Amino acid sequence: MIDVRLLRDDPDLVRAAQERRGESPAVVDDLLAADESRRASIAEFEQLRAEQKQLSKQIPQAQGEERAALLSRTKELSGQVKTAEAAQGEAAAVFDVLLKSLPNVAAAEAPPGGEDDFVTIEEVGTPRDFAAEGFEPRDHLELGRLLGAIDVERGAKVSGSRFYFLTGVGAQLELALVQLAMAKAAEWGFIPMIPPSLVGPRAMEGTGFLGQAADDVYHLEKDDLYLVGTSEVPLAAYHSDEILEADSLPLKYAAFSPCFRREAGSYGKDTKGIFRVHWFDKVEMFVYTTIEESYATHEALLAWEREWLDALELPYRVIDVAAGDLGLSAIRKFDCEAWVPTQGKYREVSSTSNCTEFQARRLNTRVRGEDGTRPAATLNGTLMAATRTIVALLENHQQADGSVRVPAVLQPYLGGRQVLEPLA
RNA sequence: GGAGGUGUCGCAUAGUGGCCUAGUGCGCCCGCCUGCUAAGCGGGUUGAGGAUGAAACCUCUCGCGAGUUCAAAUCUCGCCACCUCCGCCA
Numbered sequence: 001m002i003d004v005r006l007l008r009d010d011p012d013l014v015r016a017a018q019e020r021r022g023e024s025p026a027v028v029d030d031l032l033a034a035d036e037s038r039r040a041s042i043a044e045f046e047q048l049r050a051e052q053k054q055l056s057k058q059i060p061q062a063q064g065e066e067r068a069a070l071l072s073r074t075k076e077l078s079g080q081v082k083t084a085e086a087a088q089g090e091a092a093a094v095f096d097v098l099l100k101s102l103p104n105v106a107a108a109e110a111p112p113g114g115e116d117d118f119v120t121i122e123e124v125g126t127p128r129d130f131a132a133e134g135f136e137p138r139d140h141l142e143l144g145r146l147l148g149a150i151d152v153e154r155g156a157k158v159s160g161s162r163f164y165f166l167t168g169v170g171a172q173l174e175l176a177l178v179q180l181a182m183a184k185a186a187e188w189g190f191i192p193m194i195p196p197s198l199v200g201p202r203a204m205e206g207t208g209f210l211g212q213a214a215d216d217v218y219h220l221e222k223d224d225l226y227l228v229g230t231s232e233v234p235l236a237a238y239h240s241d242e243i244l245e246a247d248s249l250p251l252k253y254a255a256f257s258p259c260f261r262r263e264a265g266s267y268g269k270d271t272k273g274i275f276r277v278h279w280f281d282k283v284e285m286f287v288y289t290t291i292e293e294s295y296a297t298h299e300a301l302l303a304w305e306r307e308w309l310d311a312l313e314l315p316y317r318v319i320d321v322a323a324g325d326l327g328l329s330a331i332r333k334f335d336c337e338a339w340v341p342t343q344g345k346y347r348e349v350s351s352t353s354n355c356t357e358f359q360a361r362r363l364n365t366r367v368r369g370e371d372g373t374r375p376a377a378t379l380n381g382t383l384m385a386a387t388r389t390i391v392a393l394l395e396n397h398q399q400a401d402g403s404v405r406v407p408a409v410l411q412p413y414l415g416g417r418q419v420l421e422p423l424a
Numbered sequence: 425g426g427a428g429g430u431g432u433c434g435c436a437u438a439g440u441g442g443c444c445u446a447g448u449g450c451g452c453c454c455g456c457c458u459g460c461u462a463a464g465c466g467g468g469u470u471g472a473g474g475a476u477g478a479a480a481c482c483u484c485u486c487g488c489g490a491g492u493u494c495a496a497a498u499c500u501c502g503c504c505a506c507c508u509c510c511g512c513c514a
Contacts, residue, residue, distance in 0.1 A: 042475095043474065046473095046474065046475090049483060050482055052494080053483090057442075060442050061442095071494055073494085074494035075493095366471095
């Protein structure tokens, strides 16, 4: 959630941000009204409560008639306090629901508009010209079959559509990618983490995934637990209800975890292969810092993502995601999209968001500094999403005979193999 | 899943209905004293919210939530977490 004071002091700024997202600025006025009545009800409750406490204190010393008078007045007040307290709770709840539904204030730099209104920041590397090389590129599914690496038929048999088995060298490839990614992250100063991928409602709600994105989340009703779509969720909740010392920042975590997505409403999209699946493994970077540092940290996260893709020798582009496509928590988001030869397009393989104080305020994570305590800033960025990375690696590094070249950095993690060969 | 126990300020503890505006010790911060350090002395030290130009001020916060009462850290009920033992299990 955003700062209530910002809402009161500069509502026009919030309205403008709503418009950049293509959302209604009217909620701002609803919120201001709700804040008004919330504060009025607080004042009323507190005034009654103060009187009740003050009179109540005199009772033990009072005698006879005076005591009876006090008792009858406090008795009356007791009821009024209860009513006022309930009213105050209700007003606070109304306000809270509205405030939590309001997205973070989109950065002025974020391109206005929706999904298609992104701005390309840079294209890195050159997609291969397979025609010039004299062969038709195979898609990752066919390569996966040739290599004995991916089995989607049995994935569907066992778990349904959008599930897969990684087999043989495919399984080894994922493990190699995970190891390399975790090793790199540790080098960059991230603390390696393996977090729970089942979380309670607070963590899910606090990270903003129970808003518009709720349909995309798996929920285990019997236990009221959620399967996370990203380890951003447990990492953001990790320090909930904590006060971090300013000189301990930045706190950088890199987590390996499975990710689960219902992919509701994506029927018919990316149905072939393992590009869009209900479950995949991912190494995610997550940073706690101050709001002032967050902008530079966001650039750093992007730089690490790029270093990763450079190391894997993949052609990709970096885009500045438009305000309407930011999600609830972010003020700005950069995506890295790797070239997918058989689709002839760049497709998202990583994404980094600056959530400023939005998640920290919901999850009650604060920083104690010279000027008191205030909410922390949180940022996240994908380092390695296994399935999409495998798609990009196989397709971009394939050779005419169906073998796949292994980038040099990955070779030590694959037993020194330089090439993945098709099964006989 | 069953039985028992515990939950108070950063840590350790005191507190069985009003004298709790939650005490004490440790730690930490500021000051005094002292060649230096230690000791000693004095003061400060949970967090959130409301009001205000800013304060003084007021409210909430003893795991969480409801209840009893004029009044709850204290009594009642529910929930959660942790510990011990049993069962089951990777």
